[in-house]
Amino acid sequence: MLLMKTDKLEKSYGTKNVLNTGQLFFYKGDRVGIVGQNGAGKTTLLSILAGAEKADVGTVDSLGEVAYVPQFEEDGSELTSEFASRWGVPDRKAMSGGEQTRKKIASALGLGAEVLIADEPTSHLDIEGIKVLENQLNAFKGAVVLTSHDKTFLNRVCSAIWEIEDGNVSVYEGNYDAYLAEKKKRVLKQKKEYQAYVQEKKRLKQAAKKLQAMSDAIKKAPSRMGNSEARLHKRSSGKQKAKLNRAAEAIITRANRLEHQEKTKEQQQVMFDVTQFPAIHSKRVIQVKDVCLQIKGNVLKQRVNGVVRNGNRVAVTGKNGSGKSTFLEALYEGKEISIAQPAKMGFFRQQQEDLDNDKTILENVQMGSPYDQTFIRTILSRLAFKGDAVHKSVSTLSGGERVRTSLAKVFLGNYNVLVLDEPTNYLDLDTKEALTTVLRAYPGTIVFVTHDRALIDDLATDLLSFDEEEPFLRPVNKTDSVEKVRDNKEELLLATELKLTETLGKLSIVVDETEKQQLEQLFQELLAQKKQLKK
Secondary structure: OEEEEEOOEEEEEOOEEEEEEOOEEEEOOOEEEEEOOOOOOHHHHHHHHOOOOOOOEOOEEEOOOEEEEOOOOOOOOOOOHHHHHHHOOOOOOOOOHHHHHHHHHHHHHOOOOOEEEEEOOOOOOOHHHHHHHHHHHHHOOOEEEEEOOOHHHHHHHOOEEEEEEOOEEEEEEOOHHHHHHHHHHHHHHHHHHHHHHHHHHHHHHHHHHHHHHHHHHOOOOOOOOOHHHHHHHHHHHHHHHHHHHHHHHHHHHHHHOOOOOOOOOOOOOOOOOHHHOOOOOOOEEEEEEEEEEEEOOEEEEEEEEEEEEOOOEEEEEOOOOOOHHHHHHHHHHOOOEEEOOOOOEEEEOOOOOOOOOOOEHHHHHHOOOOOOHHHHHHHHHHOOOOHHHHHOEHHHOOHHHHHHHHHHHHHOOOOOEEEEEOOOOOOOHHHHHHHHHHHHHOOOEEEEEOOOHHHHHHHOOEEEEOOOOOOEOEEOOOOOOHHHHHOOHHHHHHHHHHHHHHHHHHHOOOOOHHHHHHHHHHHHHHHHHHHHHHO
């Protein structure tokens, strides 16, 4: 059943053409995810579809009731007690960002609309809130059109991905992973077509050059030749030269008429220079033992435990307000937490306090960095600061640009331990992928807070969940998803008990005192892990 259709849509801001689409159709049951780089026109398209903004050219025909959830506007509507309870919306005026988001979505779904349009509905939601949203959208009977920077969310909700690039909309069937796979095929096809185009043009030009050389090689009549013979020779050679010249010109024309193929964009590989990297030789970089986290006397977590080993990537997860950011602050300040020497810690905060507004992006990142300008510009290019964009003054940057600059400044600084608080907020999907690539290549240790399940799956070696009463750091089982790991306590408990038995056996026969102390410490850690898993 058709619920919405558009005619050709065009929208420009000044001289910039943001949208130039063909016809678009939305049917009952559609789950469309709109993707594209920041500034590509995703929000503009959604606001035009919702009737909140007018297109310069084209029309939108809505055949059913439309509900719109904008990203930044506050929602002043009232909720029924049923919807407020279902979405965990508190009965108060002052709400957090996540609570405001839940209220907007609950209000829209409560209208009985047939088309739901949502701009970044996952913003400010924790993982549990995003799961609730996924269930609600999958149960929704009408059509859903949305944008999101959450790859896992797009995979679980969407049945089609529409990519906006240079104002045009390309349609891909399936979820986000299917879109990536199909786009990879298209890029590979484009690469082959470009290579064939270059080779054919080169072949034709060489053929034309050869014919031209043959024409130039035809000599004039020798001086000893008589007049009649010379006239015959001139006529014959002239015909040959003309023929060869025409053939060469025809080939050049054919080369120029070849259908032009665009060269695919190649990404330079990220390789940190480990000779410039301040290494840590200790196996244990961070040790957290029975740490109590509190704010102004309010205890958030009574006991936090875990050991972060050198080179590990620890994902700190949990509901909003559970103490994750407080833990990062305590870690950075070394409060009751043992930090190995010579650990050099870089801290990324959402407020970007480390940026100098009077300097350019490149100047900010270069300050205190051990890396050369070529490598710094490679990383900045990955984070969508290409060419002369690195010379923009920080004072002129948007919120998302400041986040990217601050991130680059932190992980290109003279550090070997990174502490990152929600590093993927305000980043588009392409930039998130690039950031993940950079963080994977990083040779040091990373502790990061995030609600981004894809980042956890792609990067984390260990998890510290603040949804637990007593958070305890444990390794991620890479054969499972992060959510499966949380429900895998029995398997982890069995593995811990086997390790305990093995360690106890070694303790009973060890002679070397140093080795005995190491085994004893490992035994105590395993006992604590067993205790935590049994809760």
